[in-house]
Amino acid sequence: MKALTGRSPMKSPGKPSLRRAVQRAFWHEIAKGVPSEDAAVAVGVSQAVGSRWFRQRGGMPTFMTVPIAGRYLSFPEREEIALLKAQGAGVREIARQVGRDPSTISRELRRNAATRGGKLEYRASVAQWKAELLAQRPKTARLVVNERLRDYVQERLSGEVRLPGGSQVLGPQAPQWKGRNKPRRQDRRWSTAWSPEQIANRLRVDFPDDDSMRISHEAIYQALYVQSRGALKRELVACLRTGRALRVPRARSRQRPGGHVTPEVMISERPAEVEDRAVPGHWEGDLIIGTDRSAIGTLVERTTRFTMLLHLPRMDGYGIEPRVKNGPALAGYGAEAMRDAIASKITSLPEHLRQSLTWDRGKELAQHAQLRIETGVAVYFADPHSPWQRGTNENTNGLLRQYFPKGTDLSRWSRDELDAVATTLNARPRKTLDWKTPAEALNDHLLSI
Structure with a gap:
């Protein structure tokens, strides 16, 4: 299979996962201010899946709002390729009808075909799954590789409150963080509590000649809210002013509780x-x-x-x-x-x-x-x-x-x-x-x- 496809062995996809285009449509609905459950129904997935997507990304779509460039094959094109292939059309005939170069079709039929059963069999769902899996380019977050920068951010975000003399002030005994949104009517942990924007701009003042000590406030927010980043612990969101466990999409935050005022x-x-x-x-x-x-x-x-x-x-x-x-x-x-x-x-x-x-x-x-x-x-x-x-x-x-x-x-x-x-x-x-x-x-x- 490695010799036939030109790729190293891949794990079996099992049930094909939901396509990236569906997730992108989900986040477009979220950007309109729609609740995650309603956005999931709008794109044809279960409400539980929509809630999980929203929670895993901390309410932040990041790259999900940008459509894939037209140079890449889309899922509808792969469905058309699979249909023509099943009808016995050749590579050049498929390329002519799809509007792609023959080399693109040949490479697609070889590299993204299903290999179960010891032979190449092209299916659109499996091909899309392989393409999306191989297209991922996870970039290591700067807060992960730069320990000095990570310590600086954590100290300004969740550092201890101290008297002018230097002795620590414990403050109230806050309840254990449970990942719930915006703690209300209860004690919160006292911390330094700089905002990500304050931290990002203060770095230029404290380290004017060190370019490695630079990070944007958006990167700090993503490190806090997106689970896959892994640079900062999720419970540190309690040190933010709002204490939100999930970020609120901009369109949703503009929806004030004043629907009775027309x-x-x-x-x-x-x-x-x-x-x-x-x-x-x-x-x-x-x-x-x-x-x-x-x-x-x-x-x-x-x-x-x-x-x-x-x-x-x-x-x-x-x-x-x-x-x-x-x-x-x-x-x-x-x-x-x-x-x-x-x-x-x-x-x-x-x-x-x-x-x-x-x-x-x-x-x-x-x-x-x-x-x-x-x-x-x-x-x-x-x-x-x-x-x-x-x-x-x-x-x-x-x-x-x-x-x-x-x-x-x-x-x-x-x-x-x-x-x-x-x-x-x-x-x-x-x-x-x-x-x-x-x-x-x-x-x-x-x-x-």
């Missing part, structure tokens, strides 16, 4: 009359958050600065039943609880005083469409990271922090106590109202109507 309900679509505060009935709202997932809802009228507070009690089972992913929000400010609280509070007002509501982009108002149907209040959302678009509400929240400081449990206050604080705030004279109180300004408006 262009039709953006603040840019809000009526112009809301801006000048001439017409009462336009509100701004938000949550003030306390400890143990407690919260109080706030509603402020833009013209009179009249304030109403929403009581958001804990739901049955909070603190008793274990938390369920994508389960009901038992803390009291889930989408359904917020919709009911706002509806019950704002429908106590006359109809002309409930024109619109401008809210932050929080998921607690995901059921804004149902809220509009129940109350008739048009709901709009502010732009990302733009608190000044709800300046009246932000200022009121600052005043409320005198009664509900940060770091305190807000669930201990009853509905009557919240109403008392709101009444107190509405009885304060305001400079912007010519020293009237919000309650007086709202009463004047009602009397004028």
